Amino acid sequence: MKKLLLASTILAGLTGAAFADGHEVKMGVILGFTGPIESLTPDMAAAAELAMKETAGKVLDGKTVVSVRADSTCTDAAAATAAAERLITAEGVVGIMGADCSGVTTAIANNVGVPNGVTMVSPSATSPALTTIEDKGFFFRTAPSDARQGQVLADVLKDKGITKVAVTYTNNDYGKGLAEAFGAAFKATGGEIAISAAHEDGKADYSAEVGALSAAGAEHLAVFGYVDQGGKGIIQTSLDTGAFDKFILADGMIGESLIKNIGKDLEGTIGTLPGSESDGAAKFKEVATAGGLAKNDGPFMPESYDAAALMILAMEAAKSTDRAAIxxxxxxxxxxxxxxxxxxxxxxALEILKSGGQVDYEGASNVTMTEVGEAAGSYKELVVKDGKFETVKVR
Amino acid sequence: MIDFLNALTLFANFVLIPGLAYGSQLALGALGITLLYGILRFGNFAHGDTMAFGTMTVVLITWYFQSIGISFGPLPTALLALPFGIALTALFLILSDKLVYKHYREVKAPPIRMVMASVGVMFVMNGVVRFIIGPNDQNFMDGERFIMKARAFKNATGLNEGLAIKSSQLLTVVIAIVLVSALFWFLNKTRTGKSMRAFSDNEDLALLSGISPQRVVLVTWILVGALATVAGVLYGLDKSFKPFTYFQLLLPMFAAAIVGGVGHPVGAILGGFVVAFSEVTVTYAYKKFLTYLLPTEYAPDGLMQLLSTDYKFAVSFIILVVVLLVKPTGLLKGKVI
Amino acid sequence: MSNSLRALLGFGTFAILLYLVGEYQSWNVALAILNLCIISGVMALGVNIQWGYAGLFNVGIMGFAALGGVAAVLVSQPVIEAAWAAGGSGVLISGVMLLIVIGLGFFTAKRLQAGWFRTLSMVVIILGGYFAIRQVYDPAVLAIEADNPAKSGYLGGLGMPIILSWIVGGLFAAGVAWIIGKISLGLRSDYLAIATLGISEILIAMMKNEDWLTRGVKNVTGLSRPVPYELAIQDNPRFIEWVEWFNSSQLAGFTGEAKVAALRSLVVEGSSIFVKLCYAGLFLSVLVIVLILCVTALASPWGRMVRAIRDNEVSAAAMGKNITRRHLQIFVLGSAVVGIAGAMLTTLDGQFTPSTYQPLRYTFLIWVMVIVGGSGNNLGSVLGAFLIWFIWIEAEPAGNWLMQYATQWMEEGSGLKRHLLDSAQHMRLFIMGVVMLTVMRFSPGGILPERTNTTTIKA
Structure with missing residues (x-):
């Protein structure tokens, strides 16, 4: 039995990554296709696949990178690990674009990714804790850490002269981490957090939460949640009860659907979103439109594109589909x-690398990796004007 | 005086009105549970998902009506779709009775078996609802959203605090009153209703006196379907429809039914309001309220919150435990109908 | 068909299924499934003790499993001195205060005559105690959580080997079960169901929000392991040699660079398999021990008494058996087993994430396992756990494939087709419900029904 076991392992290995001989190279795309951010992930996956389409037949002398999708569920570590296990050991992917939520990303990296020596590039796991995991250099992210966003948000508020805010965050590692980072940064600039209270996603009623938030006596409400989850409910209830009408939003809350659902009451809302108004961002919109994507500026779409593109370029630079080489x-x-x-x-870029040259991938989100393999990150300061998110400036 | 009015408005806006609407929704849900408990003698774990199923049919019919241009003036179109939704839900429930519960009744299985069977039905309904309409939020409220807006109230009265009344909140209370009165009239005055009460009180005696058990069961399921659908739709209109939240309503509804006294319709209503108001009052932060009422030097620094909102739904459970310990039969003596 | 034949067939089917996965997906996937199957098996045994032995309907499995997870964190994580210095004493003092308040409450309840005075003093003690405790507790918690919140912000654990937490997890679960049992076991049977459902939700809410204890929703990641790390084995020359020797015939076909690369990938793959086998060994020994204990207990006089109580409470009571006492005992034992399984699960995941705990996955799925496998039959519950977990995991690819196949004839890009493909995953719940109802209806005993040792009287 044991012999059989390892014998078939070898078979899996032979047909898998290291000895792939065909014209297709598989890349895993693990995102939460079900669960709390299921409305964001299809666009993110499409953006990543756009990079693969763009390089079809051009990688390593005529190879094509194809995506294999798997569901991270965003919350269930066991399910996400099982999905990653399947991709890495059964499908033989050379690298993984993902995962998305910080909790499952850590689980995949620790239990499957790092032990198997597979490169992971997360487009959206923003938890500060991921900076310090034992990743042996296999974990990267194109989204900046929330520690940075907290700082940026605090700076934005300081510039606007806002000194007292109520904070509500979605009760998970993203929301809580961001709320803490923001709280520390905001206090350092002399601001006051009147109350910092969690809200649970997927509840139907947020009047108690809003009641508590409004009782603290701040005029502005900072919402660190998800655009199609509790965050929306909080804003809706705040407006309905007249508790707040000035909002400050973090990246998870930025989406056209929010304005569509809530309407003109959002006018003047401030927000931040990773990204830049660089040539790259504009260029990405063109590419996305030309590529027939449903959206061209959804949250984390540029980061997803960049994550996949980086791995493809690294493959070419390494002249191999070997996982470690990538x-x-x-x-x-x-x-x-x-x-x-x-x-x-x-x-x-592939041409340059093929002829032995060097590239500095800027991409859609101005990619520059710090030494621990994460984007240093610039943020757009947004404001809602005439029913649209408009960029005020880049920080 | 102004301060007092401000405090009152604040309390009404954040505690009284939301509590009243939520309480009515819970009461309707708890009525369905208690009715089933009184007559068929088991706690139905699938009740939350029955509400989800009923609401889903109403949402789908509402969408159809909207697409062919039918609307209900300032009222939500969903009210027009409600009767159809009730009929479909009742049909589904009767089908589930034929396929599942009937067998256990016939073999006189212990009630706990029925409860487990209802868990199985819950799974199936869970899957069906998600399969048809998906797991996402659906907003199907149309028509006028507000009776009074917070800002309009402030401008009109000159108070600091606003008072908002949503039309869905008023609708909830009105419909709940109408439905409950109709139910009580039915149970107390009609022949079928009386026979149901007799069946609940003493099954054997009722059978001896020639009451048809099939008929009683059938009518019970129809009533349960109606109550669940109306409760679900009102909840969905007031908040929004999402299958998972309906599953989570199960605990507060059960708490309401048991707190009031299982099998006791008046108790279910009472329980609904007890649970709803405790949830809201215990987690409300009284800082602003007290600041208005107390002289400035006594104004509180902290939030004056008894329990963090994180534990909101624990409240219903704590009440449940206290009642179970102190008065296990519930506030009104249960197990009669 | 006799039970032993059924058991053989059942486990045989499982082995074949697992082999097919190993062969056509990968052995890593197969072993990952197996490990979770074993853990589910232990959990199902715990539920079976409660339902199968005593007819107690516990819908709070999730909470007890999560308690096991907490144990894993508290036992294995290193002590965080700074946090202890910041607020450790405050938390300890408030704990002592809580005990005093509870003691006072009990004393009042026992000593005073029922009446308005007792009610009033109880209210005063509870409310007064609550506010007094919060005076100490709140600042201590704030201090702890403010200590390096991005990385720790909690008290840490005891820094002991994580495998100890399997026992501690069982003890935690047993303790909580004792309290719940004391409150609700004297009442009607279905109240227990509601009570356990509620308490499990509250336990999860506490784990999510009491950051000082378990870091709440920020999760505790990177728990220590009872087995070696893959990366460490990969560099271990003895392991490499062993893999080379094991696969010498396959490797013979390669030379030079290719051979090194081939060996390397085999070592990586092998290390992953090796770690999983280690886990499987540990889990399997726990399963076997618990199973043997369960079987022995059920066959003992105690087991006969318990079943007698289940089958006819009235006559058992008439025989002088203390039913509530027995029920409490069984409830505590069963919950402890679930707690052990919960600690094992967290150990395998390597992290504690409170938001993972969902009632469908951790409570009702386990119930399906017990019902399908055979309530009252220990081996049956284990078999049910194995089969149901397998279906649960493989339902995703299978459902997708089935939907793909079923919608083949439809027009590409049609709305209905997209909807059906997107909804495939929800069929999981539907299938589980149907399986459960069908088994309950047509084979109430499950695949391996309970065996009774009485000689059957032929009618």
Whole structure:
């Protein structure tokens, strides 16, 4: 039996990544297709697959990277680990674009990704705790850590002269982590947090939460939640009861659907979102539209595109689909020196790498990796004006 | 004086009105549970999902009406769809009785078996609802959203605090009153209703006196379907429809039914309001309220919150435990109808 | 068909299914499924003790499993000195105060005559105690949570080997079960169901919000392991040698660079398998021990008494058996087993995430396992756990495939087709419900029905 066991392991290995011989190279896309952020993930996956489509037939002398999707559920660590296990050991993916939520991402990285030596690039796991996991250099992210966003938000408020806010966050590691980071940064600038209270996603009624928030006596409400979950409910209830009408939103709350659902009462709302108004962001919109995507500026879409693109470029730079080789080249393609590469220019980048040159992938979200493998990150300051999120400036 | 009015408005806006609406919704749900308990003698775990199923049919019919241009003036279109939804839900429940519960009744299985069977039905309904309409939030409220807006109230009265009344809140209370009165009239005055009460009091005696058990069971399921659908739709209109939240309503509804006295319709209503108001009052932060009422030097610094909102739904359970310990039969003596 | 034949067939089917997964997906996937099957098996045994032996309907499995998880954190994580210095004493003092308030409450309830005076003093003691405790507790908690919140912000654990937590988890669950049992076991049977459902939700709410204890929703990740780490084995020369020797025939076909690469990938794959086998060994020994204890207990005079109580409470009471006492005992024992399984699960995950605990997954799924496998029959519950977990995991790919197949004839891009494909995953719940109802209806004893040792009298 044991013999059989390892014998078939070898078979799996032979047909899998290291010895892939066909014209297809598999890349895992693990996102929460069900669960709390299920409304965001289809667009994120599509953006990642856009990068694969763009380079079809051009990687490593005529290979095509294809995506294999799996569901991280966003909350269930066991299910996410099982899905990753299937991708890595059964499907033989060379790298993983994902996961999304910080909790399951940690589980996958610790239990499957790192032990198997598979590169993971998360487009949206923003928990500060991920900076310090034992990843042996296999975990990267194109979304900046929430510690940074908390700072940016505090700066925005300081510039606006807002000194007292009520904070409500979705009761998970993202919300709580961001609320703490923001709280510390805001206090450092001399601001006051009147109350910081969690809200649970998926409840039907938030009047008690809003009642408590409004009792604290702040005029502004900072909402760190999800656009199609409790965050929306909080804003709706606040407006209905007249508790708050000035809101401050973090990245998870930014989405056209919010304005569509709530309407003109949101006018003047402030928000922050990772990204930049660089050429890359504009270029990505063009590429996304040309590629026939349903949206061209959804949350975490640029980061998803970049995550997949980085791994494809690293593959070319390593001249191999070997998992370890890909990991070793990630930093090289992400950072200077080399020719700057924007979305839509992946083919050019592949040419340069093939001829032995160097690239510095800028991508849609201005990618620069810090030494622990995460984006340093710039943020857009947004304001709702005439029923639309408009960028005020980039921080 | 102004301060007193401000405090009163604040309390009404955040505690009284939401509590009243939520209490009515819970009461209707608890009535369904208690009715089933009184007559068929088991606690139905599938009740939350029955509400979800009923609401789903109403949402679908509402969408159909909207697509062909039928509307109900300032009232939500869902009210027009309600009768159809009730009929479909009742049909589904009767089917589930034929396929599942009937067998256990016939073999005189212990009630706990029926409870377990209802868990199985819950699974199936869970899957069916998600399969048809998906797990997401659905907003099907149309028509006028507000009777009074917070800002309009402030401008009109010159008070600091606003008072908002949503039309769905008023609708909830009115419909709940109408439905409950109709139910009581039915149980107390009609022949069928009386025979149901007799059946609940003493099954054997009722059978001896020629009451048809099939008929009683049938009518019970129809009533349960109606109560569940109306409760679900009102809840959905007031908040929003999401299958998972309906499952989570199960605990407060059971708490309401048991607190009031299981099998006792008046108790269910009482229990609904007890649970709803305790949830809201215990987790409300009284800082602003007290600041208005007390002289400035005594104004509180803290939030004056008894329990963090994180534990909101624990409240219903704590009440349940206290009642079970102190007065196990419930506030009104249970197990009669 | 005799029970032993059924058991053989059942476990045989499971083995074949697992083999097929190993062969066509990968052995890592197969072993991952097996490990969770074993844990589910232990959990199902716990439920079976309560339902099968005594007819207690416990709908709070999730809470007891989560308590096991808490034990894993508290036992294995290192002590965080700074946090203890910041608020440890405050938390300890408020704990002592809580005990005093409870003691006073009990004393008043026992000593005073029933009446308005007793009610009043109880209210004063409870409310007064509550506010007094919060005076000490709130600042202590704030201090602890303010200590390096991004990385710790909690008291940490005891820094002991995580495997000890399996026992501690059982004790935690037993303690909580004792309290719940004291409150609700004297009441009607279905009140227990509601009580357990509620208490499990409250336990989860506490774990999510009491950050000082378990870091709440920020999760505790990177728990220590009772087995070696994959990366450590991968660099272990003896392990590499062993893999090389094991696969010498396959490796013979390669030379030079290719051989090194092939060996490397085999070592990585093998290390993962090795770790999973280690876990499987540990879990399996727990399962076997619990199973043997259960079987022995059921066959003992105690087991006969318990079943007598279940089958006819009135006559058992007439025989002088203390029913409430027995029920409490069984409730505590069963919950402890679930707690052990919960600690094992957290150990396997390597992290404690309170938001993972959902009633459908951790309570009702376990119930389906027991009903399908055979309530009252220990081996049956284990078999049910194995089969149901397998279906639960493989239902996702299977459901997708089935829907793909069923919608093949439909137009590409049609709304209905998309809807059906997107909804495939919800069929899981539907299938579970139907399986449970069907088994309950047509084979109330499950796959392996309960065996009674009485000689059957032929009618």
């Amino acid at each position: 990991q070793s080249k990630m930093m090289d393609v992400a950072n200077a020196p080399g020719e700057k590469i924007l979305p839509g220019e992946l083919a050019k």
